Amino acid sequence: MLIKRRNFIQLGSLATGTMLMPQFLKAFEKPAMVPAGNKVVVVIQLSGGNDGLNTVIPYRDDNYYRERPRIGIKKDDLLLINENAGLHPSLPHFRALHDAGQLAILNSVGYPNPDRSHFRSMDIWQTASQSNEILNTGWIGRYLDAQCTGCDKPTQALEVDDVLSLAMKGELQKGLAFKNPRNLYGSSQEKYFRELAKNHDHHGSSQADYLYKTMAETISSADYIYQQSKLHPSSQQYPTSSLGQSLKTIAGLIFSDINTRVYYVSLGSFDTHVNQDAQQKRLFKELNDAMESFTKDLVANHRMDDVMIFSFSEFGRRVSQNASGGTDHGTANNMFLVSGGLKQKGLVNGMPDLSNLQDGDLKYSVDFKSVYATVLKKWLGADDKMILGKQYAYMDFI
Amino acid sequence: MDVQQQSKNIHLMWRAGFGPALEDLQAYSKLSSGVLYSSLVKTSSIKTEYIKVSSGTLDGLYKGIINEGKIAQLSKEQKQQIRKESREAIKNLNLRWLDEMVNSKAQLREKMAFFWHGHFANREINIYFQQKLLDVIRVNALGNFGELLTEVSKSAAMLSFLNNQQNRKQHPNENFAREVMELFTLGRGNYSEQDVKEAARAFTGWGFDLSGEFIFRKQFHDNGSKTIFGKTGNFDGDDVISMLLQSKQTSYYITEKIFKFFVNDQPDPAMVSKLSNGFYQSGYDIGKLMSEIFTATWFYSAANTGNKIKSPIELLTGIRRILPIDFSQAEVQLLYQRLLGQMLFYPPNVAGWPGGRNWIDSSSLMYRIRLPQLLHDDQDFSAKPKDDDDVMMGQATTSLKRGRINVNIDWPEFADVFKNIPRSELIVAIAATLLQGGKVDAQLLDKYTDSSTRENFVRSVTIQLMSTPDYQLM
Numbered sequence: 007m008l009i010k011r012r013n014f015i016q017l018g019s020l021a022t023g024t025m026l027m028p029q030f031l032k033a034f035e036k037p038a039m040v041p042a043g044n045k046v047v048v049v050i051q052l053s054g055g056n057d058g059l060n061t062v063i064p065y066r067d068d069n070y071y072r073e074r075p076r077i078g079i080k081k082d083d084l085l086l087i088n089e090n091a092g093l094h095p096s097l098p099h100f101r102a103l104h105d106a107g108q109l110a111i112l113n114s115v116g117y118p119n120p121d122r123s124h125f126r127s128m129d130i131w132q133t134a135s136q137s138n139e140i141l142n143t144g145w146i147g148r149y150l151d152a153q154c155t156g157c158d159k160p161t162q163a164l165e166v167d168d169v170l171s172l173a174m175k176g177e178l179q180k181g182l183a184f185k186n187p188r189n190l191y192g193s194s195q196e197k198y199f200r201e202l203a204k205n206h207d208h209h210g211s212s213q214a215d216y217l218y219k220t221m222a223e224t225i226s227s228a229d230y231i232y233q234q235s236k237l238h239p240s241s242q243q244y245p246t247s248s249l250g251q252s253l254k255t256i257a258g259l260i261f262s263d264i265n266t267r268v269y270y271v272s273l274g275s276f277d278t279h280v281n282q283d284a285q286q287k288r289l290f291k292e293l294n295d296a297m298e299s300f301t302k303d304l305v306a307n308h309r310m311d312d313v314m315i316f317s318f319s320e321f322g323r324r325v326s327q328n329a330s331g332g333t334d335h336g337t338a339n340n341m342f343l344v345s346g347g348l349k350q351k352g353l354v355n356g357m358p359d360l361s362n363l364q365d366g367d368l369k370y371s372v373d374f375k376s377v378y379a380t381v382l383k384k385w386l387g388a389d390d391k392m393i394l395g396k397q398y399a400y401m402d403f404i
Numbered sequence: 405m406d407v408q409q410q411s412k413n414i415h416l417m418w419r420a421g422f423g424p425a426l427e428d429l430q431a432y433s434k435l436s437s438g439v440l441y442s443s444l445v446k447t448s449s450i451k452t453e454y455i456k457v458s459s460g461t462l463d464g465l466y467k468g469i470i471n472e473g474k475i476a477q478l479s480k481e482q483k484q485q486i487r488k489e490s491r492e493a494i495k496n497l498n499l500r501w502l503d504e505m506v507n508s509k510a511q512l513r514e515k516m517a518f519f520w521h522g523h524f525a526n527r528e529i530n531i532y533f534q535q536k537l538l539d540v541i542r543v544n545a546l547g548n549f550g551e552l553l554t555e556v557s558k559s560a561a562m563l564s565f566l567n568n569q570q571n572r573k574q575h576p577n578e579n580f581a582r583e584v585m586e587l588f589t590l591g592r593g594n595y596s597e598q599d600v601k602e603a604a605r606a607f608t609g610w611g612f613d614l615s616g617e618f619i620f621r622k623q624f625h626d627n628g629s630k631t632i633f634g635k636t637g638n639f640d641g642d643d644v645i646s647m648l649l650q651s652k653q654t655s656y657y658i659t660e661k662i663f664k665f666f667v668n669d670q671p672d673p674a675m676v677s678k679l680s681n682g683f684y685q686s687g688y689d690i691g692k693l694m695s696e697i698f699t700a701t702w703f704y705s706a707a708n709t710g711n712k713i714k715s716p717i718e719l720l721t722g723i724r725r726i727l728p729i730d731f732s733q734a735e736v737q738l739l740y741q742r743l744l745g746q747m748l749f750y751p752p753n754v755a756g757w758p759g760g761r762n763w764i765d766s767s768s769l770m771y772r773i774r775l776p777q778l779l780h781d782d783q784d785f786s787a788k789p790k791d792d793d794d795v796m797m798g799q800a801t802t803s804l805k806r807g808r809i810n811v812n813i814d815w816p817e818f819a820d821v822f823k824n825i826p827r828s829e830l831i832v833a834i835a836a837t838l839l840q841g842g843k844v845d846a847q848l849l850d851k852y853t854d855s856s857t858r859e860n861f862v863r864s865v866t867i868q869l870m871s872t873p874d875y876q877l878m
Binding site: 125126160169170180183198202216223 | 480527582710711712713743745752753754755758761762764765766767768769770773774787788789790791792845848851852868871872873874876877
C-alpha cells in the first residue's frame with residue numbers, strides 16, 4: 007500500500023474529530039444502521055476458576071453434602087429451579103431469567119486431559135487449543151481474521167478492560183480493549199499522535215507500517231467508538247461495580263450503530279481456596295446485579311432476542327471441600343447462557359454425576375469447543391471449522 | 405563524528421545488548437563494529453555474580469525445612485508465609501536482573517541470558533529454584549549449549565515446573581520429556597508420540613531435593629529397554645539429552661530461534677542452515693555462533709536494521725540506558741511489565757513469549773507511545789493489568805496504581821552529550837541515537853517541541869521521538 011499525503015482527502019462535512027483520517031480508514035467510519043436481528047455475543051469470563059458445584063447445586067445428591075459438610079449450600083437457602091438443581095442464593099436474577107425462559111445451563115463442560123494451572127487452562131479456553139497444544143491466537147481473534155480478510159474493522163470485537171485478552175488476538179486482526187470510550191478517546195486523540203499517523207508514508211509491509219497502521223486504526227476506532235457511545239447511551243440504572251459499569255458501556259454500544267459482534271468482559275477472582283463463601287457471595291452479587299440491569303435494559307430496548315450472553319471459567323473446583331473453608335482447582339464446570347433467543351432453556355443436560363469421578367474430579371461430557379462452534383456457526387454465521395481448526399459437534403441451544 | 409559508524413554500532417548495541425548507553429555514545433562514532441563487539445565479548449566473559457534476593461527471614465524458614473527434611477512439618481501459616489515471601493522475592497529478583505540489564509558491562513551475556521530466559525520458560529514461584537535457574541542461564545549464556553541444556557534440565561525449577569518429580573516407573577508423566585523435545589531442542593513435528601513416551605520412561609527418577617539439588621532417585625527409575633529415535637537400549641535421561649544433541653535438527657532449531665530473536669523475524673533458511681552447520685560442528689559453542697552473526701556484513705544490512713519490534717523489557721531497559729532515570733518507586737516497572745505483557749519470571753506459557761507482532765495491539769501500542777510522556781510530565785496514570793491467579797492464589801486483588809510515575813530524569817546530564825552540536829542539527833543528532841533507520845519529520849517535530857531553552861529543546865525532542873511508533877523498533 008502506498009499512500010501519499012496528497013491522497014488524504016479531507017471531507018469537510020464530517021465532524022472535526024475525523025478530519026485528519028487517511029481515506030483508507032474512512033471506509034468504516036460510516037457504518038450501516040444496525041438492522042434488527044443483528045446478532046451480538048457477550049462473553050463474561052469468571053476468572054480464577056469458579057466453583058460450579060456451588061453455583062448450580064445438585065442438592066438431591068447426598069454425595070454433595072457428604073463431600074462439602076462445611077461449604078455445601080443448604081437446601082433451605084438455595085433458589086430451586088427444578089427438582090434436581092438450585093442456584094446459589096446470591097443469584098436471584100438468574101432464577102428470574104430461568105423462569106422467563108431466558109437462561110440455559112450447560113453442565114459438565116470441559117476438555118480432555120484438563121490442566122489445573124490457571125494460566126494454562128485459561129489459555130486453552132481462550133485459544134480453543136487442545137491441552138497439549140500451544141496457540142498464540144485466540145478464538146475470537148481468529149473469528150476476526152475469518153470475518154474480515156484484508157479489511158480494517160478492528161471494532162468488531164471489543165473488550166472492556168485495560169489490557170486485551172489472548173482470546174481477542176488473531177493472526178491479522180485484533181480486538182480492541184478499553185475501560186470506557188471517553189478515556190480511550192482522550193488518550194488516543196492527542197494532536198501529535200494524529201499528525202504522526204497522518205504523515206506516515208506507507209511503503210509496504212514493513213514493521214513500521216504495521217505499527218503506524220495499528221496506531222491510525224486505534225485513533226480512528228477510538229473516535230468511532232466514542233461517537234457511537236454517545237448516540238444512545240443507556241438510561242437504565244446500573245450498579246456502580248466494575249462489571250455493572252462495563253455492561254452499561256456495552257449496552258450503550260449495542261444500542262448504537264456500531265459494527266461490534268463480540269464483547270468481552272471479566273470478573274474475578276473466583277480462586278476460592280480459603281473462605282469461599284464470602285468471596286463467592288460478593289462476586290455473585292456483583293454478577294447478579296449487573297446482569298439484572300443489563301438484561302432489563304436489553305428487554306426495554308427490544309434487543310434481548312439478538313444478544314447471547316455466556317459465562318465461563320477456566321476450570322471448576324474439586325468436589326470435596328478443603329481444610330480452609332474453600333475448594334481447590336478442579337476440572338469440568340457449568341456455563342450460563344442468557345438470551346431471548348435460546349432454543350433450549352433451563353438445564354440443557356443432566357446434573358454432574360458425583361458418584362462417577364476421576365481422582366475426585368468431575369468428568370466432562372461437553373467439550374467447550376462445541377459451545378464455541380455452536381455460537382460461531384448458529385449465532386454469528388461464521389465458519390467455525392476454519393476458526394477452530396476442526397469440526398466440533400453443534401449443540402441445540404441455538 | 406562518523407554518523408554511519410555510529411548507527412552501525414547502535415544497531416549492534418540494540419541486538420547484542422539492551423541498547424546504546426549514554427556514556428558510550430561518543431565512542432560509538434569512533435570504534436569499528438568489530439572492535440566494539442570484541443569489547444562486548446570481553447566484558448561478558450568476566451565472572452557472573454550470583455543474584456541473591458531471598459531475605460534472611462525466608463532463608464531461615466527454608467533452612468528449617470531442609471534440616472527437618474520435610475515440608476509437611478511446617479504449619480499452615482508458615483507455608484503461607486513462605487509462599488508469600490517467595491512471590492515477593494521474585495519481584496525483587498525481577499528488578500535486580502532488570503538493573504543488571506541496564507547497568508552491567510556484560511551486555512552481551514545478559515542479552516543472551518534474556519534469550520534463554522524466554523527459551524527455557526519457567527513459572528516456578530520458589531525463589532530458591534528461580535535464583536538458581538537464573539544463575540545457570542547467566543553463567544552458561546555464551547558457553548556450550550549442551551551443558552546449558554543439561555543444567556537447565558536438571559534444575560529443580562524445570563523438573564518441578566514440568567512435573568518430572570511425578571514421573572515414575574509405572575506412572576510416567578510425559579510433560580518433561582515432551583517439552584524438552586518440543587521446546588528446548590527439536591521443535592514440534594520432529595519426534596513421534598512414541599519417542600515422547602519412551603523418553604519419559606528414560607527420565608524417570610530425575611528429581612530434586614528440598615534444597616533444590618538434582619537427585620537421581622533410583623527406586624523410581626524404569627530400567628527396562630526403551631526405543632527412542634529408532635535406537636533401543638536401557639537409556640536414562642542423560643542418554644536422551646545426548647541423542648537430542650546428536651541430532652542436527654536441534655542445532656537448526658536453536659539457530660533459527662536465535663536468528664529470529666537477534667536478527668530478523670523472517671529468517672533466511674539458507675543463512676540459518678549455514679550458521680547451524682557451524683554451530684553443530686563447533687559442538688554447540690554459543691559464543692562462536694553469536695560472533696558469526698554479529699561480525700557478519702549482512703547483520704548490518706538495511707534489511708536487518710530497525711526491523712524488530714522491541715519487547716516490553718527491551719523497550720524499558722533501552723530507555724533506562726539512554727536516559728539517566730531514577731525511579732523513586734522501582735515497582736512501577738513491574739506494573740509496566742504486566743500491562744505490556746512481559747513480566748520476567750512469568751512467561752505466558754511453557755513456550756515463552758511469542759514476540760514480534762504479538763507484542764502489539766491497540767492498547768499496548770498506546771501505552772508504549774504514551775509512556776515517555778508519562779515519565780516526563782508526571783501525568784496521572786491509571787491502568788490495571790490483568791489479574792494473575794497463579795500468582796495471587798485468589799488472595800489479593802491487584803491494587804490499581806493511580807497517580808504519578810514518580811521519576812527523576814537527569815536532563816542536564818543527557819543534554820551535555822549533545823553540547824557540541826549546533827541547535828540546527830540537534831533534532832537529527834538526537835534522532836540518530838534514538839531511532840533505528842526511522843526517518844524523522846523535523847518539520848512536524850518542531851511544532852511539538854519546547855524551544856524556550858536549549859535543555860528544554862533537547863528534552864522535548866527526546867520525549868517526542870520516543871513517543872513514536874518508530875521508537876518501538878530496533
